[in-house]
Amino acid sequence: MIPVRGYAGKRVAVLGLGRSGLATARALAAGGAEPLLWDDSPEARAKAEAAGFALTDLTRNTAFEDVACLVTSPGIPHLYPAPNRIIRRALECGVPVDNDIGLFFQSWGGPEWDDFDQAPKVVCVTGSNGKSTTTALIHHILRAAGRPTQMAGNIGRGVLDIEPPQDGEVLVLELSSYQTELARALTPDVAVFTNLSPDHLDRHNGLGGYFAAKRRLFSEGGPDRAVIGVDETEGMFLAGQLAQGPGDDRVIRISSGTKLEGFAWSVFARKGFLAEWRRGRQMASVDLRGIDGLPGAHNHQNACAAWAACRALGLSPKLIEGALHSFAGLPHRSQLVGERGGVRFVNDSKATNVDSAAKALAAFPRVRWIAGGMGKDGGIAALAPVLDSVVKAYLIGHSARDFALQLGETPHEICETMERAVARAAAEAQPGEVVLLAPAAASFDQYPDFEKRGEDFTRLVQALPGR
Structure with a gap:
């Protein structure tokens, strides 16, 4: 742990009680500060209390009296599209707003x-x-x-x-x-x-x-x-x-x-x-x-x-x-997860936007492409220049039909689920081809995060017969 310096004897509010928020609370306490913890999620508050932390309701009008700083988790908006109400209240009170990265460099x-x-x-x-x-x-x-x-x-x-x-x-x-x-x-x-x-x-x-x-x-x-x-x-x-x-x-x-x-x-x-x-x-x-x-x-x-x-x-x-x-690469980032009959299966679930998906597609000459999820603004229209390597696309999730409309003459099939997409791609793939998961979309329609999406792809690949 890196004890936070500069706040000994002072009260510091902590908003957001995920991994970084709880670590911040411990580091503040180790540096002699009094952390005041809150999360808008009842589940997160309950988890923090179960871990032995006391809570302070930062939604109260008087919550920021005698508070030296508000430390917020990175996922909580502080400016656009609109600041979280607690952050806005801190700003109105003139309380500095920071995050764990700022505290780290300070300490x-x-x-x-x-x-x-x-x-x-x-x-x-x-x-x-x-x-x-x-x-x-x-x-x-x-x-x-x-x-x-x-x-x-x-x-x-x-x-x-x-x-x-x-x-x-x-x-x-x-x-x-x-x-x-x-x-x-x-x-x-x-x-x-x-x-x-x-x-x-x-x-x-x-x-x-x-x-x-x-x-x-x-x-x-x-x-x-x-x-x-x-x-x-x-x-x-x-x-x-x-x-x-x-x-x-x-x-x-x-x-x-x-x-x-x-x-x-x-x-x-x-x-x-x-x-x-x-x-x-x-x-x-x-x-x-x-x-x-x-x-x-x-x-x-x-x-x-x-x-x-x-x-x-x-x-x-x-x-x-x-x-x-000797570098083996990272999970969910151009990760080779299996090979079957001369066909490689590559998990790039981290390719959640068009640019990263384009780079993944450009890495292989013949691709059976699994794509889809919660599509972002513009869909996959910008991928047109790199679709020459795609033998066929297998589309899943919320954006499957929207993506299909943007694929032009590229062969494609709406599979909706990962299970069907992996099965269909594996059945049709020829030796020398790559079955590539590069969704070009967020995962939140079917999975809690890109890691779980990649793990599901890997599990299905490893369960294929004849590996």
């Missing part, structure tokens, strides 16, 4: 570090797609190098729930836009921006607000090194804002598909090969095509981001290359 480091030979560091990863894989890959490389490391944030443990750092440790955090938008302190040593595509637009009042939330990771405290994906205009703009010019090696530009020349430091992948260039010289070249845990151009971008971050931490190219080959 990271202390007198005990004076005895360390090497101060611990923090690497933060944000972006639209690839955050989790990039975070896990950096963590994996550090472990392979023998460096003490922990992984937390939007993946793994809550950020205040980690163990106190060791001498020379590297903490790797995945941060969503919900987390970066509100945190009052953001001071990573290395910050990574993977890419940007439309997502969570209602929460951020449009693409500009979404990008602004991501950008705060780089503008609030200023990392020592910034790794920036420049395959979209927003990434190029961000790199340009951070660097003093092309010769500024504090910014490492990365790309999947574009050779980056003329910069002090760049890492890019083309035709399956990763290359690192620094001050006009090629420092490394790695063939990514045979790495099973990193299939497709989108994963090659993740490899570039992780490579750049680890090089910024001082790791050698040879060590990083070896670790890439």
